[in-house]
Amino acid sequence: MASNTKMPEWAPEGDCAGFACRVMDGVAAGHDGISAYSGTEEGKKPVVRHRRPQLTAQEYADGVLRGDRAVLGRAITLVESNAGHHIEKAQEVLKVLLPFTGNSIRVGITGVPGVGKSTFIETFGCHLIEQGHKVAVLAVDPSSSISGGSILGDKTRMERLSREERCFIRPSPAGSTLGGVARKTRETMLVCEAAGFDVVLIETVGVGQSETTVRSMVDFFLLLMLAGAGDELQGIKKGIMELADALVINKADGKNKLIAETARSEYERALHYLQPSTEGWVSHAYTCSAMANEGIDEVWKVIGKYREITGKSGVFERHRKEQSIKWVHDMVDDHLRSLFVKHPGVNKIIKDIERSVANGAMPAVAAVQQLISVFECRS
Ligand code: GDP
Numbered sequence: 001m002a003s004n005t006k007m008p009e010w011a012p013e014g015d016c017a018g019f020a021c022r023v024m025d026g027v028a029a030g031h032d033g034i035s036a037y038s039g040t041e042e043g044k045k046p047v048v049r050h051r052r053p054q055l056t057a058q059e060y061a062d063g064v065l066r067g068d069r070a071v072l073g074r075a076i077t078l079v080e081s082n083a084g085h086h087i088e089k090a091q092e093v094l095k096v097l098l099p100f101t102g103n104s105i106r107v108g109i110t111g112v113p114g115v116g117k118s119t120f121i122e123t124f125g126c127h128l129i130e131q132g133h134k135v136a137v138l139a140v141d142p143s144s145s146i147s148g149g150s151i152l153g154d155k156t157r158m159e160r161l162s163r164e165e166r167c168f169i170r171p172s173p174a175g176s177t178l179g180g181v182a183r184k185t186r187e188t189m190l191v192c193e194a195a196g197f198d199v200v201l202i203e204t205v206g207v208g209q210s211e212t213t214v215r216s217m218v219d220f221f222l223l224l225m226l227a228g229a230g231d232e233l234q235g236i237k238k239g240i241m242e243l244a245d246a247l248v249i250n251k252a253d254g255k256n257k258l259i260a261e262t263a264r265s266e267y268e269r270a271l272h273y274l275q276p277s278t279e280g281w282v283s284h285a286y287t288c289s290a291m292a293n294e295g296i297d298e299v300w301k302v303i304g305k306y307r308e309i310t311g312k313s314g315v316f317e318r319h320r321k322e323q324s325i326k327w328v329h330d331m332v333d334d335h336l337r338s339l340f341v342k343h344p345g346v347n348k349i350i351k352d353i354e355r356s357v358a359n360g361a362m363p364a365v366a367a368v369q370q371l372i373s374v375f376e377c378r379s
Helices: 057-066 069-080 084-100 117-130 155-162 178-194 210-215 231-241 256-272 296-313 315-342 344-359 364-377
Strands: 105-110 135-140 167-169 199-204 220-225 246-249 284-287
Touching (some): 069 084, 069 178, 084 178, 105 117, 105 296, 117 135, 117 155, 135 155, 210 220, 315 344, 315 364
Parallel strands (some): 105 220, 135 167
C-alpha cells in the first residue's frame, strides 16, 4: 500500500488492517481547482497553473472575426453572463463586431416536441454545409432554467452536424425570463454572424410565448407539423400558423406519405384564410422527411425565394430595422419591470395591494396608481 494513503474517516473503529478502502492524500490545487503539482521530478518546485488569461474586448472581437472557434465560444459565454462587468465587456465586443453582422439569413424553426425539429435541423444543416454554407444553430428554450438543462440545441441530438467544422451549435442559454433568454440569443446570433456563419437556425419549442419572441428575431419562420395530430395539438398551432412563412409537414415517409400529403392540402387551404405573416409573401404548406432527407432541398429553395422577393420589395431590410427598434423597446420594458419588482417601497406594499384587489376591496386601476406613485417616489 502506498505510504500516502490513510483510512477513510467513516472506517470501522479498532484494528481494521484488513479494511480494503484507503484514501489518498489530496494534491495541492490553485483556487480554481486546477492542480498546482507540475510533474514527478523530486525536489522540483511545484508550478501553479493559472487561469486562462483574460482577453480584452478587441482580442475577443479579433478572434471572432478570424473565425477562431475557441474565442467564439468564450465570446458567447461572455455575452451570456449576467455579471455586471461581463455585460459591460460584452457590449464593448458587440460594438466592434456590429459592422460585421447581418450577413446571414436568420431562420426560426418551431414545432411541438417530437415533431422532428432536431432531426430536421441535422439533415437541413448538413445539406447546407454540403452546399458551402456555414451554419450556426441556436435555441430559445425558456423552460431550460426550470427543467435544469437545455432540451434544445443538445449536441447529442445532432450528432452528425455537431461534428462538422462549418457548424456551430449552442444550446439555449439559461435565464429566468423569456426576455433574458432572448437577449442572449440575439447577441449570440450577432457574434456568430461576425464569425462568418451565413445561416443562423434558431430552434424553439412550439408551446407558450417563445415562438412569438423567435419570430421577432428571424427573417423566416418555419413551422414543422405532424400529419394526423389530434385536435388539441391543432388548437395550439392556430396562432403559431399565422406567424409562419412556411408550414412543413415532417415524417412524410413510409406509410405516412399519403396522410402527410392529405394534411398538406388541408393546411394549404387553411393558410388561404389567414393573414400572411410577411407582407408580399404567400405562405405555403410542404411535406418533408427529415429522416429520409426528402423535401429538404425544397425548403431551402423556398427560403431562397423568400429572400429574393422580400429583398427586392425592401420588406427584408425594413423588417430587420423594425426588429432592432422593437428589441430596444423590449429591453427597456424588461429593465423597467426589473426596477419595479426590486423597488423596496413597492415590495413593502404589493402583497397587501394584491390581497385587496383579490378581495374586491380595491379596484385594479387604483392599485396600479398606488404602486406607480410609490415607485416614482423612489422611496
Ligand atoms: P423534436 O423533439 O421536435 O426535436 O423531435 P426529434 O428530432 O427528437 O424527433 C422525434 C422522433 O421523431 C425521433 O424518434 C425521430 O427519429 C423521429 N423523426 C424525426 N424526423 C422523422 C422523419 O422524417 N420521419 C420519421 N419516420 N421519423 C422522424
